[in-house]
Amino acid sequence: MALADIIECTIDFEGQRLAEQLTYVLLIASGIVSFVVGYSLQSLQMVMMLFAAGLVLTALVVIPPWPMYNKHPQPFITDKVVEKKE
């Protein structure tokens, strides 16, 4: 793999859509949960800590290139097919 591939850890398009939806769902959910729990406990510190925990969870789920994001690789035409045509 080229250096760029190692650093970038790309995922395919279906995986990108899944990752984007997961970030929105997980972050909004952790926002709501942290607000509700903090309001019932009357503690702003709880709000911030729960939201930080939710953020760490989201980062762990979305950012690394898990295999579930690479289930639909993009089919590109190979060199051999083009050469045979000529």
Add this chain to the structure above:
Amino acid sequence: MYNLQQRTNNVFSFAVSVLGTVLAIVALISAISGYGSINGKVQVHADNVKIVTRRYGPENTDYRSSKSEFARLTFDIDADFTPMFNWNTKQVFVTVVAEYQSKNFDRNSVVIWDKIITSKEKANLKLRNVHNKYAMIDVAQKWNYEKANLTLVWDVTPYVGILQAGQSNQGSGFVLPPFSSQ
């Protein structure tokens, strides 16, 4: 979202937006519900008002002169600020203000004492024989039997949101005589 950097950027930027929305809701709740009012009392020892002369302002380096009149007074404070501490209270800033009317000006307000309360445990104030922290001097640099009132004023600093203030209506009065009459 096709590489690490883009996903990281997306996650953290949306997280900041969500956090901002949550904190904006907290601030809105505090702005609408307010912090309430308390029955604070400040009682001045009206017979214990001393007028002294010191140097003031331009004559600060003229060690022979001491002709500006300062008032020194003591008072008691009874105020329980515990109801003002909710989840969004960072500190309560309490001041004692002396207000009086003089010959040349209708409204004079002098802050003579203040205190910062940072937690609910320290919010119940029962202080006796408090001296004024800050100098009480008139613009004319002399007193002339003005009638003054002490009021208790508070400002609440939230963690997120607008500052809210209030004051107690009960004020106790005293008279400020000239130095020559003491």
